[in-house]
Every structure is written in structure tokens, then in C-alpha cells.
Amino acid sequence: GENVEQHPSTLSVQEGDSAVIKCTYSDSASNYFPWYKQELGKRPQLIIDIRSNVGEKKDQRIAVTLNKTAKHFSLHITETQPEDSAVYFCAPSNQAGTALIFGKGTTLSVSS
Amino acid sequence: DTGVSQNPRHKITKRGQNVTFRCDPISEHNRLYWYRQTLGQGPEFLTYFQNEAQLEKSRLLSDRFSAERPKGSFSTLEIQRTEQGDSAMYLCASSLVGKRGDEQYFGPGTRLTVT
Numbered sequence: 001g002e003n004v005e006q007h008p009s010t011l012s013v014q015e016g017d018s019a020v021i022k023c024t025y026s027d028s029a030s031n032y033f034p035w036y037k038q039e040l041g042k043r044p045q046l047i048i049d050i051r052s053n054v055g056e057k058k059d060q061r062i063a064v065t066l067n068k069t070a071k072h073f074s075l076h077i078t079e080t081q082p083e084d085s086a087v088y089f090c091a092p093s094n095q096a097g098t099a100l101i102f103g104k105g106t107t108l109s110v111s112s
Numbered sequence: 113d114t115g116v117s118q119n120p121r122h123k124i125t126k127r128g129q130n131v132t133f134r135c136d137p138i139s140e141h142n143r144l145y146w147y148r149q150t151l152g153q154g155p156e157f158l159t160y161f162q163n164e165a166q167l168e169k170s171r172l173l174s175d176r177f178s179a180e181r182p183k184g185s186f187s188t189l190e191i192q193r194t195e196q197g198d199s200a201m202y203l204c205a206s207s208l209v210g211k212r213g214d215e216q217y218f219g220p221g222t223r224l225t226v227t
Contacts, residue, residue, distance in 0.1 A: 034215070043203065043218040044155065089154045097143055097209040099168060100216060102154030 002027040006090055006103035013080050015112045023090030023103055024072045032096040033066055033073045036089045038105070044089060048075070051096070080110045114138060116219035118204050124225045125194055132190045133222045137206030144187050145205040145216060146179055148172070155203055161187060162209065194226045 003026040013019050023033075034049035050057045050064045050073065057064050063076040073092070077084055087107050091100035117136045125131050137144045143162050147155035158177070159169045163184035173179075176194075181187040191198055201223050205216040 043220050045218070046215050049215065091154070097207050097214040097216075099145070099157040099160060099170070100147075100155075101157065102147075105152075105154050 002030065002092065002101040004090065004092060004101050004103040006088075006106050008106060009104065010107045010109070012109045012111065015080060015082060015110055017080055017110075019075075019077045019080055019084070019108055019110075021075045021088055021090075021106045021108070022072055023074065023092070025090075025092045025101075026071065027092070027094065028071065029094050030071075030092040032093045033064065034091050034100070035064060035075045036091060036102075037086045038089065039086045047088075049096075077108075080108075082110050082112050084108060085110045116204055116206050116217055118202075118219040118222050120222060121220065122223045122225075124227065127194055127196060127226055129194055130190065130192045131194060131224065132188050133202055133204075133224075135187045135189070135204030135206075135219060137185070137187070137204070138208075138217060141206035141208045141217075142184070143207045143209050143214075143216075144181055145207075146187070146189050147203040147205065147218075149201045149203055149221070150199075158189075191224075194224075196226050199224055199226045 005024045031052035036044040038044045066073040087105040091102045145160040146158040149155040161181040176192045179189045201221040203221045204219040207216045
């Protein structure tokens with residue numbers, strides 16, 4: 001089955017800095033790559049996703065880059081704000097709309 | 113609120129009892145998913161439906177677990193003979209497959225505590 005790893009497991013940055021979280025997966029058939037944000041006690045929320053025919057996607061301060069050859073994709077957050085503090089999960093799958101295989105999460109702390 | 117809803121939000125039960133959870137997806141969504149999340153971990157996939165058909169079940173889903181979506185709208189997840197290891201947050205998600213979006217939207221979850 002799919003093996004998903006996220007690095008780092010925790011990340012602390014100052015407000016305004018950039019944050020990068022990397023997700024490595026094992027299944028070469030994976031072609032859908034979302035990132036979810038989960039605040040304490042809340043539900044996971046999709047923040048950005050990318051499909052295998054695209055190498056990069058950006059949405060305001062958030063971007064995702066994909067390297068299918070190396071089987072990893074990364075979440076980039078620029079100009080971090082305290083409200084970005086949360087746990088971030090990558091969840092690759094073989095196809096959008098099928099089972100998501102979540103990583104163990106990265107806890108991001110943004111201090112002001 | 114037109115998002116995914118789940119009931120109950122919390123359930124405390126004694127070991128050996130049966131429990132049932134309900135999920136109401138976003139109304140036009142044709143796929144419905146169940147995940148389980150324990151403290152400090154990411155959600156683990158359990159099963160999903162397209163309309164009323166159960167398309168995939170994880171190996172995590174033991175024979176004590178059964179899920180149904182009888183009319184292709186709401187779904188129930190039943191756990192028989194609960195064990196302490198079943199204590200977790202049970203998350204439901206839904207999506208509309210066939211459109212460009214097909215992202216999964218999660219409900220607030222049902223927190224199960226088995227004593």
C-alpha cells in the first residue's frame with residue numbers, strides 16, 4: 001500500500017517568514033495531491049491540491065509543487081500569519097474522489 | 113449550514129456495546145467517505161460509497177464495523193462489540209465526482225470513547 005511521509009513533523013517560524021512542508025509518497029500510481037489544514041478541535045479543510053499533469057499551483061500565499069519523478073510534493077506558505085498555526089496533512093491518492101492516504105501531519109507554529 | 117453534518121458529536125460507551133453514527137453529506141454529493149483519526153495522527157481511510165454502492169473498504173475495517181448508505185444520501189457506521197482501541201474521532205467526508213472539483217469536504221466528526 002501507499003507509504004506517506006511528511007517532513008518536518010514540527011515547524012516553528014516567525015510571522016512573515018516562509019514555511020515549507022514536504023510530503024514523500026511511495027505509490028507511483030498516485031495522481032492527486034491535496035494538502036489539508038486542521039486547527040485544534042476542528043475538521044480537516046482542503047487548502048490546495050494539484051493533479052499529476054501540473055507541476056505547480058499557487059493560491060495567494062499558498063503554493064504546492066510536485067515532483068512526480070522523485071515522488072514528492074511540497075506545501076509552501078509565504079508571509080506566514082499566526083492564523084496559519086495548525087496541523088497540515090498531505091493526502092495523496094490514485095485518483096481524486098477515491099481514498100486519501102494521509103501523512104502523520106506537520107504542526108506549524110507561527111509566532112508574532 | 114449546508115456542509116457535512118455528523119451525529120452524535122460525542123459518544124461514550126462501555127466496552128462490548130454497539131454504537132451507530134450518522135453522516136449527512138452535502139446534498140448534491142454522490143460520494144461519501146468514512147475515516148478514523150486518533151490523537152496525533154492523520155485520518156485513516158475506512159470505506160467509501162458512490163451513491164448506495166460501497167466501492168472500497170480498507171483492511172482496517174474489521175468485521176465488527178459495517179457501513180451503509182441505503183438510499184444514496186445519509187450513511188451510518190456501526191461498530192459492534194466495541195473495544196477500547198475503537199476510541200477515536202470518526203470523520204465523514206463527501207465529494208461530487210464527475211465535476212472538476214471532486215474535493216472531499218469533511219464533517220465535524222463523532223468522537224467515540226470506549227470505557
